[in-house]
Amino acid sequence: MEISAFGRLEVRITAADVGKRVSVRCLNDTAAAGEKFTDTVGVLTSWDSGVLLITRKDGETVRIPESSLVAGKVVPAAPARRRGPAASYEELVRVVTRAWPPLVSERLGEWELRAAAGFTRRANSVLPLGDPGLPLDEALTAVRRWYDERGLPAYVQTATGAEGTQELLCAELERRGWVREVTAEVWIGGLAPVADLAEPAGVVLSRRADEAWLARYQRKGVSEVALKVLESGPSVWFATVPGKPGGAPAAIGRCVVDGRWAGFAAVEVDPALRRQGLATTVMAALAAQALDEGASAGWLQVETDNAAARALYARLGFAPHHAYHHYRAPGPEQA
DSSP, X not given: OEEOTTSOEEBOOOGGGTTSEEEEEEEOTTSOTTOOXXXXXXXXXXXXXXEEEEEOTTSOEEEEEGGGEEEEEEOOOOOOOSSSOOXXXXXXXXXXXXXXXXXXXXXXXTEEEEESTTSOSTTXXXXXXXXXXXXXXXXXXXHHXXXXXXXXXXXXXXXXXXXXXXXXXXXXXXXXXXXXXXXXEEEEEESHHHHTTSOOTTOEEESSOOHXXXXXXXXXXXXXXXXXXXXXXXXXXXXXXXXXXXXXXXXXXEEEEEXXXXXXXXEEEXXXXXXXXXXXXXXXXXXXXXXXXXXXXXXXXXXXXXXXXXXXXXXXXXEEEEEEEXXXXXXXXXX
């Protein structure tokens, strides 16, 4: 917080700081005894009619009455990671997108409209990097029309929590009634420590998702469209740990190698065989393959409520880079 020469806290932000990262302290009349103040750090996304809206790195928006402000200042972007690979948001999101490509895409200015017959939100949502070339309301109307023509709900994928992410767009979508349905995080880490964690013995690597692999994949009844998405990307590998004869594999995983990056997905283990290190074995085998192809850094996506996966990836040396969100267009009665 800002402290004046007289030792008092001061509010050193104004409505002109909308779009900047700020730290504020406000009075909290509902707090427990001894917790008179509440501190909030995030991007100031609005300051209208005596109310501040601050979007935190997890995408949650905090409403703060101007009258409750005790102190506030503009703060620099979050510091760079002290260990592991470094990446800008734009670099990383483009790598992530190439690893899970749509079957159909179209440009709207610098936005990319993506569709894959409804298989996952990632492949059926707008990636809004830059200017759509239209005022926002017109752009969103064009988005809704494009997805409606394909019989799909309209989603916009946004990100928060890193330099260059889209807190302002999140706020604008929420003002227009778009609903945030899913929040997850992209984590990054070094590959070499992962490859050293386990011997790849017993892991079968393939360029195709065969029937055995699909038998363990959590999305049952994978369509031809879904299979095309799964098998597309710069250099795709599928890992399988065989299970009992005639049964589904004990564990599976997918990896896409793209330059210095390797993206991990679909790491799944037979529930009866969990906590035996199979997920680590799959990750290690895929990491070793990616290292052989010249990659050095890894990324993966994990939902915020998946405690077991988050604990595993933290042990493997991964850490959050940014959060991403899928906003769904409001229904006709909400529009």
